[in-house]
Amino acid sequence: MGFKNILLFKTDIRTIEDKQLIAKVMDDNKIDQWTVDQQDIDCVLRIVSDKLKLTDIIQLVSRNGYLCEELT
Protein backbone atom coordinates (compact mmCIF):
# COMPACT_ATOMS: atom_id res chain seq x y z
CA MET A 1 0.00 0.00 0.00
CA GLY A 2 1.64 3.27 -1.05
CA PHE A 3 0.63 6.59 0.46
CA LYS A 4 1.74 9.24 -1.95
CA ASN A 5 1.28 12.95 -2.06
CA ILE A 6 0.31 13.47 1.51
CA LEU A 7 1.09 17.02 2.57
CA LEU A 8 1.37 17.75 6.28
CA PHE A 9 1.38 21.09 8.08
CA LYS A 10 1.59 22.52 11.54
CA THR A 11 -1.15 25.16 11.86
CA ASP A 12 -3.22 27.16 14.32
CA ILE A 13 -6.59 26.16 12.88
CA ARG A 14 -7.81 25.67 16.40
CA THR A 15 -11.52 26.41 16.74
CA ILE A 16 -14.69 25.34 14.95
CA GLU A 17 -14.86 28.81 13.36
CA ASP A 18 -11.28 28.48 12.12
CA LYS A 19 -12.14 25.14 10.59
CA GLN A 20 -15.25 26.50 8.90
CA LEU A 21 -13.25 29.29 7.34
CA ILE A 22 -10.57 26.89 6.11
CA ALA A 23 -13.29 24.59 4.79
CA LYS A 24 -14.49 27.39 2.58
CA VAL A 25 -10.95 28.15 1.40
CA MET A 26 -10.41 24.47 0.54
CA ASP A 27 -13.75 24.30 -1.21
CA ASP A 28 -13.02 27.43 -3.28
CA ASN A 29 -9.73 25.87 -4.35
CA LYS A 30 -11.25 22.47 -5.17
CA ILE A 31 -9.26 20.69 -2.47
CA ASP A 32 -11.53 17.94 -1.21
CA GLN A 33 -9.21 15.49 0.55
CA TRP A 34 -8.20 17.43 3.64
CA THR A 35 -8.48 16.99 7.38
CA VAL A 36 -7.30 18.98 10.36
CA ASP A 37 -6.61 17.30 13.68
CA GLN A 38 -7.98 19.78 16.17
CA GLN A 39 -7.24 17.44 19.05
CA ASP A 40 -3.54 17.84 18.36
CA ILE A 41 -1.39 20.60 19.79
CA ASP A 42 -0.12 21.40 16.28
CA CYS A 43 -3.60 21.27 14.66
CA VAL A 44 -2.10 19.16 11.90
CA LEU A 45 -3.51 19.89 8.47
CA ARG A 46 -3.33 16.87 6.17
CA ILE A 47 -3.96 17.12 2.46
CA VAL A 48 -3.94 14.38 -0.14
CA SER A 49 -3.33 15.77 -3.58
CA ASP A 50 -1.55 14.83 -6.78
CA LYS A 51 -1.16 18.37 -7.99
CA LEU A 52 -0.52 20.67 -5.08
CA LYS A 53 2.88 21.48 -3.62
CA LEU A 54 3.80 22.35 -0.04
CA THR A 55 4.34 25.99 -0.94
CA ASP A 56 0.90 26.25 -2.59
CA ILE A 57 -0.81 25.27 0.64
CA ILE A 58 1.43 27.38 2.86
CA GLN A 59 0.63 30.43 0.74
CA LEU A 60 -3.06 29.66 0.61
CA VAL A 61 -3.49 29.10 4.35
CA SER A 62 -1.17 31.96 5.38
CA ARG A 63 -3.00 34.37 3.10
CA ASN A 64 -6.14 33.60 5.09
CA GLY A 65 -4.49 34.56 8.34
CA TYR A 66 -3.35 31.24 9.74
CA LEU A 67 0.01 29.84 10.65
CA CYS A 68 1.05 27.12 8.25
CA GLU A 69 4.42 25.40 8.29
CA GLU A 70 5.56 22.09 6.95
CA LEU A 71 5.26 19.38 9.63
CA THR A 72 8.55 17.55 9.89
Next chain:
Amino acid sequence: MRVRDLNKVELVKQKAIELLVSDGFEGFTMNKLAKACKLSVATLYIYYEDKDDLILKIGIEEVQRMVAIMLEDFDPELPFAEGLRQQWKNRAKCMIENPLSAQMIEQLRNSTYQDKMFENFKKIFGLPLGKFMQNAVDRGEINAIPLEVYWCVAFAPLYSLIRFHNDGQSLAGSAFVLTDKMIWDTFELVLKALKKINQYGNGL
Protein backbone atom coordinates in the same frame (compact mmCIF):
# COMPACT_ATOMS: atom_id res chain seq x y z
CA MET B 1 6.72 8.62 -3.04
CA ARG B 2 6.49 7.65 0.59
CA VAL B 3 5.90 3.97 1.05
CA ARG B 4 4.01 2.48 3.94
CA ASP B 5 6.39 0.33 5.92
CA LEU B 6 4.57 -2.68 7.36
CA ASN B 7 6.95 -3.13 10.32
CA LYS B 8 6.50 0.50 11.20
CA VAL B 9 2.72 0.20 10.96
CA GLU B 10 2.81 -2.78 13.31
CA LEU B 11 5.04 -0.92 15.77
CA VAL B 12 2.72 2.09 15.71
CA LYS B 13 -0.24 -0.20 16.37
CA GLN B 14 1.42 -1.95 19.32
CA LYS B 15 2.57 1.28 20.95
CA ALA B 16 -0.79 2.95 20.32
CA ILE B 17 -2.61 0.13 22.13
CA GLU B 18 -0.18 0.38 25.07
CA LEU B 19 -0.62 4.15 25.28
CA LEU B 20 -4.40 4.05 24.92
CA VAL B 21 -4.61 1.59 27.79
CA SER B 22 -2.16 3.44 30.06
CA ASP B 23 -3.23 7.04 29.33
CA GLY B 24 -6.85 6.65 28.18
CA PHE B 25 -8.33 8.33 25.11
CA GLU B 26 -8.04 11.81 26.64
CA GLY B 27 -4.41 11.43 27.64
CA PHE B 28 -3.38 9.88 24.34
CA THR B 29 -1.67 12.26 21.90
CA MET B 30 0.06 11.84 18.56
CA ASN B 31 3.15 13.42 20.11
CA LYS B 32 3.35 10.83 22.86
CA LEU B 33 2.85 8.06 20.34
CA ALA B 34 5.54 9.42 18.03
CA LYS B 35 7.99 9.55 20.97
CA ALA B 36 7.13 6.00 22.06
CA CYS B 37 7.72 4.75 18.51
CA LYS B 38 10.82 6.95 17.98
CA LEU B 39 9.19 8.28 14.82
CA SER B 40 8.34 11.80 13.72
CA VAL B 41 4.80 13.02 14.22
CA ALA B 42 4.64 13.54 10.45
CA THR B 43 5.12 9.81 9.90
CA LEU B 44 2.04 9.08 11.99
CA TYR B 45 0.01 11.51 9.93
CA ILE B 46 1.04 9.72 6.76
CA TYR B 47 -0.71 6.62 8.08
CA TYR B 48 -3.63 8.27 9.85
CA GLU B 49 -5.70 11.40 9.28
CA ASP B 50 -5.97 12.36 12.93
CA LYS B 51 -6.25 10.98 16.43
CA ASP B 52 -9.83 9.78 15.93
CA ASP B 53 -8.95 8.09 12.66
CA LEU B 54 -6.03 6.32 14.32
CA ILE B 55 -8.08 5.11 17.29
CA LEU B 56 -10.92 3.92 15.07
CA LYS B 57 -8.73 2.13 12.52
CA ILE B 58 -6.59 0.41 15.13
CA GLY B 59 -9.66 -0.41 17.19
CA ILE B 60 -11.50 -1.95 14.25
CA GLU B 61 -8.45 -3.99 13.20
CA GLU B 62 -8.07 -5.34 16.72
CA VAL B 63 -11.75 -6.19 17.05
CA GLN B 64 -11.59 -8.06 13.73
CA ARG B 65 -8.53 -9.99 14.85
CA MET B 66 -10.13 -10.90 18.18
CA VAL B 67 -13.43 -11.91 16.56
CA ALA B 68 -11.54 -14.23 14.21
CA ILE B 69 -9.93 -15.94 17.23
CA MET B 70 -13.26 -16.13 19.03
CA LEU B 71 -15.01 -17.83 16.12
CA GLU B 72 -12.19 -20.33 15.40
CA ASP B 73 -13.53 -23.89 15.00
CA PHE B 74 -16.95 -22.73 16.13
CA ASP B 75 -20.00 -23.92 14.25
CA PRO B 76 -23.50 -22.74 15.28
CA GLU B 77 -24.77 -26.24 14.43
CA LEU B 78 -22.67 -27.90 17.17
CA PRO B 79 -24.46 -29.60 20.09
CA PHE B 80 -24.89 -27.12 22.92
CA ALA B 81 -22.26 -28.34 25.40
CA GLU B 82 -19.66 -28.79 22.68
CA GLY B 83 -20.30 -25.42 21.07
CA LEU B 84 -20.24 -23.57 24.36
CA ARG B 85 -17.02 -25.35 25.34
CA GLN B 86 -15.40 -24.23 22.10
CA GLN B 87 -16.48 -20.66 22.73
CA TRP B 88 -15.04 -20.70 26.23
CA LYS B 89 -11.79 -22.07 24.88
CA ASN B 90 -11.60 -19.37 22.21
CA ARG B 91 -12.57 -16.52 24.50
CA ALA B 92 -10.14 -17.55 27.21
CA LYS B 93 -7.32 -17.84 24.68
CA CYS B 94 -8.20 -14.55 23.07
CA MET B 95 -8.36 -12.52 26.27
CA ILE B 96 -5.50 -14.14 28.16
CA GLU B 97 -3.10 -13.91 25.23
CA ASN B 98 -4.12 -10.36 24.30
CA PRO B 99 -4.77 -8.60 27.61
CA LEU B 100 -3.95 -5.11 26.32
CA SER B 101 -6.14 -5.40 23.23
CA ALA B 102 -8.96 -6.82 25.35
CA GLN B 103 -8.67 -3.86 27.68
CA MET B 104 -8.59 -1.35 24.84
CA ILE B 105 -11.70 -2.89 23.29
CA GLU B 106 -13.43 -2.64 26.66
CA GLN B 107 -12.46 1.05 26.82
CA LEU B 108 -13.84 1.56 23.31
CA ARG B 109 -17.07 -0.10 24.30
CA ASN B 110 -17.53 2.55 26.98
CA SER B 111 -16.59 5.47 24.76
CA THR B 112 -18.05 7.76 22.12
CA TYR B 113 -16.30 5.58 19.52
CA GLN B 114 -18.69 2.77 20.33
CA ASP B 115 -21.24 3.29 17.54
CA LYS B 116 -18.72 3.52 14.72
CA MET B 117 -16.64 0.68 16.10
CA PHE B 118 -19.08 -2.07 16.79
CA GLU B 119 -21.50 -1.66 13.90
CA ASN B 120 -19.90 -4.36 11.74
CA PHE B 121 -18.75 -6.38 14.66
CA LYS B 122 -22.30 -7.00 15.84
CA LYS B 123 -23.28 -8.64 12.56
CA ILE B 124 -20.20 -10.83 12.20
CA PHE B 125 -20.32 -11.93 15.80
CA GLY B 126 -23.97 -11.68 16.82
CA LEU B 127 -25.39 -13.80 14.01
CA PRO B 128 -23.58 -17.10 14.65
CA LEU B 129 -23.96 -16.74 18.41
CA GLY B 130 -27.66 -15.96 18.15
CA LYS B 131 -28.12 -18.89 15.80
CA PHE B 132 -26.24 -21.21 18.14
CA MET B 133 -28.53 -20.28 21.03
CA GLN B 134 -31.65 -20.64 18.87
CA ASN B 135 -30.52 -24.10 17.70
CA ALA B 136 -30.07 -25.18 21.31
CA VAL B 137 -33.57 -23.91 22.15
CA ASP B 138 -35.07 -25.67 19.11
CA ARG B 139 -33.40 -28.94 20.06
CA GLY B 140 -34.73 -28.58 23.61
CA GLU B 141 -31.24 -28.38 25.11
CA ILE B 142 -31.86 -25.05 26.85
CA ASN B 143 -34.91 -22.98 27.74
CA ALA B 144 -35.92 -20.07 25.54
CA ILE B 145 -34.46 -17.00 27.25
CA PRO B 146 -33.52 -13.56 25.94
CA LEU B 147 -30.09 -13.53 24.26
CA GLU B 148 -28.80 -11.05 26.85
CA VAL B 149 -29.82 -13.31 29.75
CA TYR B 150 -28.19 -16.24 27.98
CA TRP B 151 -25.03 -14.22 27.40
CA CYS B 152 -24.78 -13.16 31.04
CA VAL B 153 -25.05 -16.71 32.34
CA ALA B 154 -22.93 -18.23 29.56
CA PHE B 155 -19.96 -15.85 29.48
CA ALA B 156 -19.92 -13.32 32.32
CA PRO B 157 -18.40 -15.86 34.78
CA LEU B 158 -15.54 -16.52 32.38
CA TYR B 159 -14.95 -12.82 31.81
CA SER B 160 -14.84 -12.14 35.53
CA LEU B 161 -12.29 -14.89 36.07
CA ILE B 162 -10.15 -13.55 33.23
CA ARG B 163 -10.35 -10.04 34.67
CA PHE B 164 -9.03 -11.31 38.02
CA HIS B 165 -6.31 -13.18 36.13
CA ASN B 166 -5.26 -10.19 34.02
CA ASP B 167 -5.27 -7.95 37.10
CA GLY B 168 -3.23 -10.62 38.88
CA GLN B 169 -5.38 -10.34 41.97
CA SER B 170 -8.70 -11.48 43.30
CA LEU B 171 -11.42 -9.56 45.12
CA ALA B 172 -9.61 -9.80 48.46
CA GLY B 173 -6.45 -8.39 46.88
CA SER B 174 -4.53 -11.63 47.12
CA ALA B 175 -2.53 -12.88 44.16
CA PHE B 176 -4.59 -14.78 41.61
CA VAL B 177 -3.66 -16.99 38.69
CA LEU B 178 -6.40 -18.61 36.66
CA THR B 179 -5.82 -22.31 36.04
CA ASP B 180 -7.34 -24.58 33.40
CA LYS B 181 -9.05 -26.52 36.15
CA MET B 182 -10.80 -23.40 37.43
CA ILE B 183 -11.96 -22.53 33.93
CA TRP B 184 -13.43 -25.94 33.25
CA ASP B 185 -14.94 -26.38 36.72
CA THR B 186 -16.70 -23.05 36.23
CA PHE B 187 -17.75 -24.15 32.77
CA GLU B 188 -19.46 -27.23 34.20
CA LEU B 189 -21.40 -25.04 36.64
CA VAL B 190 -22.51 -22.74 33.82
CA LEU B 191 -23.53 -25.71 31.73
CA LYS B 192 -25.58 -27.03 34.63
CA ALA B 193 -27.29 -23.66 34.99
CA LEU B 194 -28.25 -23.40 31.34
CA LYS B 195 -29.14 -26.97 30.43
CA LYS B 196 -32.80 -27.86 30.56
CA ILE B 197 -33.72 -30.40 33.19
CA ASN B 198 -36.02 -33.18 31.91
CA GLN B 199 -38.86 -34.71 33.91
CA TYR B 200 -36.50 -37.25 35.49
CA GLY B 201 -34.34 -34.47 36.87
CA ASN B 202 -31.48 -35.13 34.49
CA GLY B 203 -29.87 -32.71 32.09
CA LEU B 204 -30.46 -33.71 28.49
